Amino acid sequence: MAEQEPSSGRGGGIRRSSKLTFQRRLWLVRRLVRGPATAQELIDDARRAFDHDIYPANATIALNHDLAEIRNLFGCTIKRVRNGRYTLVDYGELALLDLADAELDTLSFLVTLFADAITPNARSVQGLLDRIIALLPSERRVVFEHAGPHVSVETPAMTSKPDPTMLERIRRNLGRHYLRFRYRSTHSPAQIEEEHRVAPYHLLVRDGHTYLDAVCLAGPHAEIVNRYVNYRVDRIVPGSLMVEPGRMPPAPPPRRVWQVRYWLAPPVAQQRDIALWFPGSTVVFFADGSAEITAETTDLWQARQILFRYREHCRVLEPPELVQMMRTSVQQMQEYYP
Missing domain, CATH: 1.10.10 (Arc Repressor Mutant, subunit A)
Structure with missing residues (x-):
């Protein structure tokens, strides 16, 4: 009572x-x-x-x-x-939240960071930050508006972005329902829209693009069927997304794991402050300033993208599939730079 x-x-x-x-x-x-x-x-x-x-x-x-x-x-x-x-x-004088100056600086940085919509949930984050700012006392909002310079985060500008309504539908069905959609793949001519059926698991942001991490269950390319594929969400044709009513199994299928081993030349490794890009990385530094890294990856395509950043300062040693991918890419680049 x-x-x-x-x-x-x-x-x-x-x-x-x-x-x-x-x-x-x-x-x-x-x-x-x-x-x-x-x-x-x-x-x-x-x-x-x-x-x-x-x-x-x-x-x-x-x-x-x-x-x-x-x-x-x-x-x-x-x-x-x-x-x-x-x-x-x-809110008037409803000052339900107060923050120290350092926290106001952090809040200002977050506002700047998410203003460019770099993640699929950027709008939601922006709304949350606006709510926090509104709860500050008026005098603390003045301090917030004059916060100092921030650490800058460089992201590339995109010529296309995912459809927000479609992106939200995908997010709601991750790990729950199978999806069907038409997709504009780099493996097909630009005017071709491929039919794909997938089991969706995660959304991830990489180099300014939003990807759907999913297992391809049906598609026009046999080499990707029953394998994990990162689909660029902005290449999914808006309006083509279909959600199947049946539920997915609770546990995702296991991912294939490759051991990656590569060598970095002295100009990159001699300061012994190299980036460890892959899970389970171990490093051996040599007297000449070079280094050898052993690690794991579940995505050879992304591993190639990362290791190409080192240009002539990197040599991939294993697995053989990745070595061949690097060799093929170098040969194709030579055609552009005879």
């Missing part, structure tokens, strides 16, 4: 304690910060959060009184919009 105390009115009734009333109003503020709600939704949510007696039988009157007191106490603006929902439009 809700805490009660005798009323001082003539009726000799009971009223809720000032402590419980304060807690109820503070909860209402938190609920409105979470998002808009109708009067009945606010009442129902309050009763679930406390107990059924948190509001009396004439709950709407009590709720309106609470909202009026919140407005008067904090100078905030709570409006009832056309759909009947109460919305916290302006």
